[in-house]
Each structure stands twice: as structure tokens, then as C-alpha cells.
Amino acid sequence: MLAAAPVYLVADGMGGHARGDAASRTVVETFTRHIERGTTSTPERVLDAIHTANDGVRALSGLGEEGTAVAGTTLVGVALVDTGDGASFHWMVFNIGDSRIYGWDGRRLAQLSVDHSAVQELVDAGVIRPEEAERHPERNVITRALGADDVVDPDIWLIPAEGRQVFLICSDGLTKELSDESIAAILAGDAEHPAGMAGRLVEAAIEHGGRDNVTAVVVESTIGEADDAETTRDRRIEDTRPRPESGEG
Structure with a gap:
């Protein structure tokens, strides 16, 4: 993960492929080199970081021994960008794979990204219901990832940056354990945890089973009259914990 204004992201290495840990680390290192800290970026720089990260993976x-071992990782995140059109700043949401980004308005949790997965395609086609996707045998099959192809095709959205906004960026290890309703209930509570809301979410997912690595970054932003990235406050600290092995807590 990376949580340093103006960019916040989660990269979840693909366990069924070679060097998933190195793949996710390559993404973070690439964004660290490409995106200047403490100031707004541009959509072009973010896209360049994504494509360069794909080359690195x-x-x-x-x-x-068994042929070509393909390294791969998901990528989801948000970056504060200046589109250069004289308008106010925007949050640039980007996604490749089945890690997710949500928006939280204090009452409602809304998934902003769309999963690139086999089961999501079945849901979109009306073959299965959303609740069936959680138990489907192909629920871990993703259809897009960094490292899979020479050219990567990310989903991109631009959201005006204004007022108070909260984003949750997470690996599928969180959403496999907690329903949207459970996540919303935690976000609506008090952050009585050393690692804030993100820490509470990770802890709850592990207590529920923790069958996969769990990473969560919660970004709270308030942008009013100020016109620089320092108005972005990451007051809810990110947290990552590995999947507990059998017999461990």
C-alpha cells in the first residue's frame, strides 16, 4: 500500500502467480518515484505511473520449471489531481482487478470501482445474483491485473474534490470477510483504535476468519477554500496485517 498525499493506493499481489509480493512492491515503488509528494498531481502522471508499473511487473x-511464471497484482487507489482546465481539483479514482475503493458520506457506503472478475461478469450478465458471487467457485478469478498483458487497461473516474470526503481503499481480503453493511457500521462508529478506522476494519476481518491478506486505507479529506494538496488529511491511519497461519491468532 501507499498512503502519502496526493496518492493513496492498495496493490494486492496475486497469490496464484509468481512473485506476487514483488509485484505489489513494484507498484508502490513506481508510484513513489513518479508522483511528487505534498502537491497535487495530474491525470497524465498517474496514468504514466500505472503503465510504468505494469512494465515493471x-x-x-x-x-x-513449469513454463512461464507470470507475476501479477491488482491496483486500486485515488489521487488528488489538477486537470488543468481551470476547474477545481478532482479525485482521480483508478482500478485494475478486484481490490476495491468505496465512498462514505457518513450514512451510506458506495462502491466506486467495478470488480474485474469472472463472477462480476456473470452478475452483470444476469447469470447469477450478487449474493451468489460470494460463494461461486470462480470468485477468485480476476479478468484484469497489472503484469498480465503488455498494455494495461485501468478503469478511471474523476470526482470533484470538494467539502468533506471519505474513501476506503482495500484488498479483497477485507470484503471477503465483511459485508458492506458491516463495513458501514464500523465507519459510522468511533475510531477507538491505535490505527484508526482502518485498524478497526482489519481487526474485524481477521476476527471473522482472515482467510486472505487484509489491507485497508481510509482517507478523510476536507477541501474548501484552500487550493493545495495540504488540505488533504489522512487522519485515519492505514493498517496491514498478514493472513494468520493455522494455529496462530
Whole structure:
């Protein structure tokens, strides 16, 4: 994960592929080099970071005993950008894979990204219901990832940055354990945790089973009259914990 204004992201290495840990780390290192801290970025810089990260992950793939081992990772995040059109700043939401970003308005949790997964395609086609996707045998099959192809095709949205806004960025290890209703209930409560709301979410997911790595970043932003990225406050600290092995807490 990366949580440093103006960009906040989660990259979840693909466990069924080679070097998923190195793939996710490559994404974070690439964004750290490409995006200047403490100031707004641009959509072009963010896209350049995504495509450069894809090249870096592709370079990790190699020939093994069973053929070519493809490194891969999901990527989801949000960056504060200046679109250069004289308008106010925007949050640039980007997604590749099945990690997610949500918006929280204090009452309602809304998924902003769309999962790139086999089960989401079945839901969109009306073949299965959303509640069936959670139990479907292909629920872990994703249809887009960094490192999978020479050219990556991210989903992009631009959201005006104004007033108070809260974003939750997380790996699927969180959403596999907690329903949207459970996540909303935690966000609506008090952050009585050393790592804030993100820490509470991760802890709740682990207590519920923790069958996969859980990463969560909660970003709270208030932008009014100020016109620089310092108005962005990441007051809810991000937290990451590994999946507990059998017999451990």
C-alpha cells in the first residue's frame, strides 16, 4: 500500500502467480518515484505511473520449471489531481482487478470501482445474483491485473474534490470477510483504535476468519477554500496485517 498525499493506493499481489509480493512492491515503488509528494498531481502522471508499473511487473515474470511464471497484482487507489482546465481539483479514482475503493458520506457506503472478475461478469450478465458471487467457485478469478498483458487497461473516474470526503481503499481480503453493511457500521462508529478506522476494519476481518491478506486505507479529506494538496488529511491511519497461519491468532 501507499498512503502519502496526493496518492493513496492498495496493490494486492496475486497469490496464484509468481512473485506476487514483488509485484505489489513494484507498484508502490513506481508510484513513489513518479508522483511528487505534498502537491497535487495530474491525470497524465498517474496514468504514466500505472503503465510504468505494469512494465515493471511484467519484467518480474520469468521462465520456471513449469513454463512461464507470470507475476501479477491488482491496483486500486485515488489521487488528488489538477486537470488543468481551470476547474477545481478532482479525485482521480483508478482500478485494475478486484481490490476495491468505496465512498462514505457518513450514512451510506458506495462502491466506486467495478470488480474485474469472472463472477462480476456473470452478475452483470444476469447469470447469477450478487449474493451468489460470494460463494461461486470462480470468485477468485480476476479478468484484469497489472503484469498480465503488455498494455494495461485501468478503469478511471474523476470526482470533484470538494467539502468533506471519505474513501476506503482495500484488498479483497477485507470484503471477503465483511459485508458492506458491516463495513458501514464500523465507519459510522468511533475510531477507538491505535490505527484508526482502518485498524478497526482489519481487526474485524481477521476476527471473522482472515482467510486472505487484509489491507485497508481510509482517507478523510476536507477541501474548501484552500487550493493545495495540504488540505488533504489522512487522519485515519492505514493498517496491514498478514493472513494468520493455522494455529496462530
